Structure formats: structure tokens, C-alpha cells
Amino acid sequence: MTLALCRVIDLPKISDPRGNLTFIEGGRQIPFDIQRVYYLYDVPGGAERGGHAHKGLTQLIVAMSGSFDVVLDDGGRRQRFHLNRSYQGLLVCPMIWRELDNFSSGSVCMVLASNLYDEEDYYRNYDDFMHAVKQR
Numbered sequence: 001m002t003l004a005l006c007r008v009i010d011l012p013k014i015s016d017p018r019g020n021l022t023f024i025e026g027g028r029q030i031p032f033d034i035q036r037v038y039y040l041y042d043v044p045g046g047a048e049r050g051g052h053a054h055k056g057l058t059q060l061i062v063a064m065s066g067s068f069d070v071v072l073d074d075g076g077r078r079q080r081f082h083l084n085r086s087y088q089g090l091l092v093c094p095m096i097w098r099e100l101d102n103f104s105s106g107s108v109c110m111v112l113a114s115n116l117y118d119e120e121d122y123y124r125n126y127d128d129f130m131h132a133v134k135q136r
């Protein structure tokens with residue numbers, strides 16, 4: 001997959017003086033059905049997460065609170081995204097290496113995923129990922 005297919009999706013935002021509301025429906029605002037939700041929180045300053053690619057998984061990454069950066073790499077090009085809005089999500093396609101860093105204090109990173117957790121779906125070694133990219 002190429003980095004060009006990854007993009008920031010603007011999610012619906014129902015503005016209200018009582019507080020804003022955003023919703024995400026599988027297959028509607030995002031191009032996959034949601035099978036799993038996980039979130040990163042209590043991330044210490046300077047920590048890095050990610051450092052892997054997925055063979056078949058599609059994900060949407062949302063900064064629910066605070067901010068952080070996501071670096072995406074398709075084997076040919078790298079791009080850094082700064083996420084800091086709870087009404088935006090970064091769509092990450094399969095076969096994209098990702099690294100997350102620059103977490104602000106108290107930030108929460110929510111990830112919607114198209115499949116259940118499967119360790120077999122991971123490339124955790126960058127050289128293995130690059131080898132697989134070149135095979136395609």
C-alpha cells in the first residue's frame with residue numbers, strides 16, 4: 001500500500017454549548033467495520049510506541065485528548081502527522097510502518113481496528129517489512 005492512501009479523516013462534530021459530540025460508525029465515516037478498539041494512555045514523556053506494520057489490518061488513530069505524532073512509512077516515503085483534534089482520525093492502511101512519539105502529558109491515543117488482535121499480522125522488524133514491500 002502507498003502512503004497516498006493514508007489520510008486524515010474529518011469526523012462529524014456536533015457542536016453544542018454543553019460540550020461537543022463526535023461519532024464514528026464502521027463503514028460510514030471510516031472505510032472499514034470496527035472489530036476492535038484499544039487505547040494508549042499514561043504514556044511517559046519521551047516514550048515511543050508503534051514500531052511495526054500490519055499485513056492486513058486497517059486502523060484509524062484518534063487523539064482523544066492531548067496530542068502526539070504519527071510517522072508513517074510505506075517503504076519509499078515517510079510522513080509525519082501531528083494529531084491533536086478529537087474530531088479527526090488518521091487512516092492507516094495495511095503494509096504501512098508506523099511510529100508514534102511526541103506524546104503530550106495526559107494524552108490518550110484511541111485506535112479503531114478492522115480486525116481482532118493477531119500477532120501473526122505484525123511485521124515487528126523494519127528489515128522484514130522492507131523485504132515484504134519489495135516482494136510485492
Ligand code: TYD
Nearest residue numbers: 036037038040048049050051052116117118
Ligand atoms: P503493540 O501493538 O506492540 O503496541 P503499540 O501500540 O506500541 O504498537 O502491543 C503491545 C502489547 O499489547 C503486545 O504484547 C501485544 C498486546 N496487545 C494485545 O494483546 N491486544 C491488542 O489489541 C493490542 C493492540 C496489543
